[in-house]
Amino acid sequence: MGGRGPCTNKASDLALCLSLRAVGRGRRDRCLSRRAERAVRTHPCQEPGGAGGTRPQRLRPEVPDVQRWLCALGIRRSPRLLSSHRPALALPGPVVRRTCRRNPVALGSLGGSLRIQNRTGCATEEVWAGVKLVKLSSEEPNRPTRVRAGGRRERSRVSPSAMADPVVPAPSLEEGSAGPPDPTPETKQLPDLIRLKRxxxxxxxxxxxAFVRxxxxxxxxxxxxxxxxxxxRLQGMDLEETSALTRALAESGQRLEWPEAWNQQLVDKHSTGGVGDKVSLVLAPALAACGCKVPMISGRGLGHxxxxxxxxxxxxxxxVIQSPQQMQVLLEQVGCCIVGQSKELVPADGVLYAARDVxxxxxxxxxxxxxxxSxxxxxxxxxxxxxxxxGGAAVFPDQEQAxxxxxxxxxxxxxxxxxxxAALTAMDNPLGRSVGHSLEVEEALLCLDGAGPPDLRDLVTKLGGALLWLSGHSTDQAQGADRVAAALDDGSARGRFERMLAGQGVDPGLARALCSGTPAQRRQLLPRARRxxxxxxxxxxxxxxxQALxxxxxxxxxxxxRSRAGEPIRLxxxxxxxxxxxxxxxxGTPWLRVHLDGPALSGAQLQSLQRALVLSDRAPFAAPSPFAELILPPSAAQPGRETAAALVSAEASADLESTWDVSGHCPVRRRGDDAHATAAGAGASPGPGSGAA
Incomplete structure (x- = not known):
């Protein structure tokens, strides 16, 4: 290539020559290096003192004809992605693509990036001090393959627009500018994302x-x-990051769509996890008996x-695996269902939930x-x-953190x-009297009979009352709690539970026997420990x-x-x-009965269990309710109408200012810390009525 060759008197042409010369040197491709070197030496747009004895003039660059330069420099396949021999200049202008014989490539500039697409579309990139070489992700369309006569495969040609992302022309460099325009944001690789958050x-x-995908x-x-x-866990997330993570998890699967007539009936409850917490088993059918639709998506055991x-x-x-169509049938016929994450529903959270446990x-x-x-x-x-x-067995032992x-x-x-x-409830003691999977099912059935431990019934009725009040199904929280209690006492909640069992795979005869049998008969129908x-x-x-912990x-x-995700448990x-x-x-009075499958309890296990019992010298007393506070959404706050119900307005979304502490445990309140009254109890409260909708 002699003289001026195919180049024009433009600084961007020289930038391309310098870049390709560095690529050739990095590949130790003497032919490419010599051709690029000759183009640099003979380029009219240079001054003494630059890289290799030349320096481009401060001219306003225009889009180089990359295809023409590729042909002139004799490139037969895509340059390799190397991290050495960095080019001095970036290339402004839109992408121009060239298909080469052995490996189809797209070479050009996009906001200062040099882009290369290979046949497999691997998501790999290297950034060279102003010039990026990128193997595009597999999301970009590959060219279709056709078969010639004789069986030989050939890649068919496509237009540049079919291979490229939508291109926004990069702004040109004005005279005296400091450098190329900022590069277009690229999708980061997973190690880069981990490094950023770390x-x-x-x-x-x-x-x-990208991480959730x-x-x-x-x-x-x-x-x-x-x-x-x-x-x-160590670095935390601000409020915007948390909202984005929640949305990404929710969008990883299918969103449930319900009949429009159900809009004000769809309610749910979720717990952060406790010991002996079987509230969902009782509350879902009780709410269904009160006229609500409860599509409850729950989780598995997490930690202790x-x-x-x-x-x-x-x-x-x-x-627990039900399709969205099966869930709708259950809501139509029963009014409630309790299901887990599936491939259709929040699959990303299913993976992360299991990983968090271990x-x-x-x-x-x-x-x-x-x-x-999500x-x-x-x-x-x-x-x-x-x-x-x-409390002692909760994720957050301190009430202020909760x-x-x-x-x-x-x-x-x-x-x-x-x-x-959000309700704040105590978890120092186990909820109810039973801890363990089948034992908790038995106790939930006792509560559905209108009996059971008083702390369990108290929490079920107060949480249910809050839901009925906020959704407009009762005039206040107390009336809602009374409705839930009535559903437990008259057997309507137990009837909904029986129908839910039958609808989710349990033999109807077994479901009937469980819901109508005595406690002793129920125990014979559920898994039992050997001793x-x-x-x-x-x-x-x-x-x-x-002590629950x-x-x-x-x-x-x-x-x-379970200690590992997917590990079987002894029910x-x-x-x-x-x-x-x-x-x-x-x-000498028995205070705990342990159901176990293995050998007798060891000395260390006996000591650990005995330490859970804390005795004092004071007179007998009535145990307090586990229900402590109810924090309301901003729209439900009614200043001047608070009562002993401890309804705390959650205008914290404005107070938090999207700032969390470095540990990621708790948000840092910046304003209005004293604006939220705190009181114990859960009595009657004036509600929003139809305004709760």
Missing amino acids: DGDRLTDADIR AVVDGGAQGTQIGAMLMAI TGGTLDKLESIPGFS TATVDSLPLITASIL KKVVEGLSTLVLDVKF RKLARVLVGVGASLGLRVA QEELLSPADGTVERV PLARALHELGAG GVGAELLVDVGQRLSR
């Missing part, structure tokens, strides 16, 4: 969607998922807490928020009440168009509390929980409390 940087919406399509390895979860799905699967034949990231506030709300976004609810636990989580949940829910309220052991009180005293950990060790393993908090106890 180092405390903020992830964009596109970054978060990799989780769903299998592009993310288990180790990478665990690394990202730990980075989020039990999972609603695991408890229901202790009932032979019960299926990577010590259960207590991450952004992950808790996104996991809970499942609720797809349900198309009108009202959601969240049961946020605090309050902050509750306000974030309410605020993020509002940003996603959900009407969310039982009773623990005796070591001294006289009043039961101050039964050591009890749950001991049962987890006996097989009631019959559990424990029955034989005493109540506040009860006077004599030395």
Whole structure:
């Protein structure tokens, strides 16, 4: 190539020559290097002192004819992606594509990026100090293949517009400008996203969607998922990142669509997890009996807490996997269903939920928020009440931390168009008297009979009353609680539970026997452990509390929980409390019955379980209600009308200013910390009536 060759008197042509010369040197391609070197030397647009003895003049560049230069420089296949021999200049202008013989490539510039597409479309990129070489992702369309006579395959030609993304022309460089325009944002690779969050940087919406997409399509390895979860756990997420993660998880699957007539009937409740928490098993059919539609998407055991799905699967034949069409039939015929994540419903959260259980990231506030709300976004609810636990066996032992989580949940829910309220409930003692999957099903049936432990019934009626009030089905919370209690007492809630069991795979005869039988008959129908052991009180005293956490950990060790995702659990393993908090106890009186499948309890296990019993010298007392506060969405707040019901307005979405502490555990309130009254109890409250809709 002699003289001026095909080039024109433009600085951008020289930039291309310099770039291709560096590519040739990096490949040790002498032919390419010599041709590019000759083009640089003979280019009229240069001054002494630049790279290789030349420097481009400060001229306004125009779009180079890349195809012409490729032909002139004799490129027969795409340049290799190397990280050395960096070009000095970037290439402004839109993409111009050239198809070469062995490997179809797209070479050109897009906002300062040099783009190369190979046949496989691998998502690989290298950035060279101003020039990016990118193997485009597999989402870009490959050219179709046709077969010649004789069986030889040939790639058919397509127009540049068919291979390229929509191109926005890059702004040209004015005289005296400092450099090329900023590059167009590129999709980051998963290690880059992990590195960003690990180092405390903020992830964009596109970054978060890319991570969730990799989780769903299998592009993310288990180790990478665990690394990202730990980075989020350690560095936290701001409110915008959490909202983006929630949306991305919800959009990973199908959104449920319901008849328009159900708009104000669709309600749900979700818990952050506790020990002995079987509220969902009772509340869903009770709400259905009150005229609501409850499409409840629940989870499995997480950490030391039990999972609603695991408890229901202790009932032979019960299926937690239901298609959206099956869910609609259940809501039409029964009024409620309790299902798990499937390939259609929030599949990304199913993967992350299982990974959190085995990577010590259960207590991450952004992950808790996104996991809970993503499942609720797809349900198309009108009202959601969240049961946020605090205490020794909860994710957050401190009530103030739980309050902050509750306000974030309410605020993020509002940003996603959900009407969310959050109840703060204590989790120092187990809820009810039974802990363990089949044992908790038995106790839930007792509550559906109108009996059962008073703390369980109290929590069911108050959460249900709040839902009925906020959804406009009752005039206030007290009236709603009375309606739920009536559904438990008259058997209508138990009838809905029986129909739900039959609708989700349980043999109708078994469902009938479970719901109409005595406690002893029910125990014969559910999985049972092979042996039982009773623990005796070591001294006289009043039961101050039964610590739920050591009890749950001991049962987890006996097989009631899982240490790895997908690990089988022993459905019959559990424990029955034989005493109540506040009860006077004599030395040697049995206080706990343990159901186990393995050998007798070891000395260490006995000591751990005995430490769960805390005795005091004070007089017997009535155990307090676990219900502490109700935090309302902003639209439900009515200043000047608060009562002893402890209804706390959740205007925290404005107070939080999208700022969380570095640990990712709790949001940092910046304004209005004193604007939220806090009181205990849950009595009657004036409600929004039809305005709750």
